[in-house]
Amino acid sequence: MGLLESLADRIVGQLETMNERLERLEQRNEYNTDIKMFRVKEIAEKTTLSKTMLYNLIREKKFPCVIVGSRKLVPRKGLIKWINENNVMNQDEKDAAQDWLAKEVKNL
Known part of the structure; x- marks a missing residue:
């Protein structure tokens, strides 16, 4: 596995862990009322x-x-929802990105 493939795997793994x-x-109950x-x-x-x-x-x-006032506050629920909605890669996209990266690495 090349350096770029390894890096892509780590990034995908971190995104999955965050999700x-x-x-x-x-x-969690406190999340729902917090x-x-x-x-x-x-x-x-x-x-x-x-x-x-x-x-x-x-x-x-x-x-x-x-x-x-002049303060901008971000609600935790809104932040979590935004992260979920803006996680741009579903599993098919992750697989396609890894396939593309593997082909690019072979061409180097």
Whole structure:
């Protein structure tokens, strides 16, 4: 297995792990009643999304947000829903991406 294939497998594995964790969170009772809100800065610190990118998504109404005065707060449920909806690869797409990557690596 080449370096690119290995990297692709790791990324796919991490996405699957994130989805499994989110599914477990959704099943917990406190998740269903919790109204936890995150600041944009907190989300940026915990993800690979920059504050600028998050603010742009919020401005374009493509990211869940509650505006309180000048503060922009993201509800936990909205964040989890956004992550699930924007997980761009289903299993068929993951398999196709891995196949394509394997072909590209062979051509190098």
